[in-house]
Amino acid sequence: GDxxxxxxxxxxxxxxxxxxxxxxxxxxxxxxxxxYVQYPGEGxxxxxxxxxxxxxxxxxxxxxxxxKETTSFHLEKGSVQVSDSAVYFCALGDSNYQLIWGAGTKLxxxx
Amino acid sequence: xxGVTQTPKFQVLKTGQSMTLQCAQDMNHNSMYWYRQDPxxxxxxxxxxxxxxxxxxxxxxxxxxxxxxxxREFSLRLESAAPSQTSVYFCASSENPGRVSPLHxxxxxRLTVT
Numbered sequence: 170g171d172x173x174x175x176x177x178x179x180x181x182x183x184x185x186x187x188x189x190x191x192x193x194x195x196x197x198x199x200x201x202x203x204x205y206v207q208y209p210g211e212g213x214x215x216x217x218x219x220x221x222x223x224x225x226x227x228x229x230x231x232x233x234x235x236x237k238e239t240t241s242f243h244l245e246k247g248s249v250q251v252s253d254s255a256v257y258f259c260a261l262g263d264s265n266y267q268l269i270w271g272a273g274t275k276l277x278x279x280x
Numbered sequence: 281x282x283g284v285t286q287t288p289k290f291q292v293l294k295t296g297q298s299m300t301l302q303c304a305q306d307m308n309h310n311s312m313y314w315y316r317q318d319p320x321x322x323x324x325x326x327x328x329x330x331x332x333x334x335x336x337x338x339x340x341x342x343x344x345x346x347x348x349x350x351x352r353e354f355s356l357r358l359e360s361a362a363p364s365q366t367s368v369y370f371c372a373s374s375e376n377p378g379r380v381s382p383l384h385x386x387x388x389x390r391l392t393v394t
Contacts, residue, residue: 173322201379212284212370212385213323258322265377266311266330267338270322 171196175259175271182249183279190244190274192233192259201262202226202235202242207273208255216244216257254278282306286371286386293361293393301356301389303371311374312354313338313383314346316367323370329354330377361393 176191194202201220205213217226222237231246242259259271287302305312310331315323325338329348343365345357354373358365368390372383 205383210387212372212387213383214385215382218382262379265379266313266328266336267325268323268378268383270324272320272322 171200171261171263171269173259173261173269173271175257175274178256178273178275179277180274181277181279184251185248186278188244188246188249188253188276190257190259190276192242192244192271194240194242194259194261194269196240196261196263198263202233203260203262203268204231204233204242204244205258205260206255207258213258249276249278251278251280284371284373284384284386286369286389288389289387291389291391293358293391295362295393297361298357298359299361299391300358301369301371301391302353303355303386304353305371305373305384306352307373307375307384308351309373309375309384310351311377311381312348313372313374313378314344314354314356315370315372316340317370317388318367326356326369361391363393365391366393367391 203218204216206216207213217228219226219235225234256273261269284305313328314326327346329335332351371386374381
């Protein structure tokens with residue numbers, strides 16, 4: 170079946186460092202791909218998405234490109250801030266209602 | 281705007297007790313969802329409601345029931361709680377199917393079953 174694999178955390182970086190959180194997927198069809206973010210004590214919220222191969226999603230300085238050839242959707246940001254500390258989830262949408270979620274990657278940014 | 285409101289925020293149950301988790305959204309969304317979040321496992325869909333009047337099983341429905349009371353409200357019931365149901369439960373809603381529209385989440389209910 171479909172699945173999503175994310176790099177294990179926590180990922181600890183200093184402020185202004187470059188961020189990459191890896192996400193790879195397996196799917197039989199042509200899924201949409203998402204990154205959601207969960208700040209402490211809150212529910213998840215959509216960060217960005219891409220619906221077809223080579224699409225780039227972007228929001229709040231974060232970017233991810235849908236790479237069909239490597240089945241990847243890695244999240245990147247050029248210069249992280251303390252306020253980016255959160256848990257990041259990669260997700261795959263193959264059917265209309267059932268998203269497949271990665272395990273989440275906790276990001277800690279130190280000042 | 282309140283968005284998605286879940287009650288209660290915390291709950292402790294003994295094995296065999298029952299309870300209902302409440303969820304309401306004020307965004308006029310068509311679809312609503314119940315997820316559970318366990319460490320290292322991401323989110324797993326328990327039940328969803330594509331539209332008012334319909335409900336369907338997700339990945340892990342055993343031990344749960346749901347009711348889509350109206351367009352705003354979607355409740356989750358545990359008839360006989362078990363320790364394996366200790367988890368954080370999230371309700372979410374979306375205007376259109378989750379593949380197309382973003383999901384909006386509540387802040388979660390942390391449930392402990394002893």
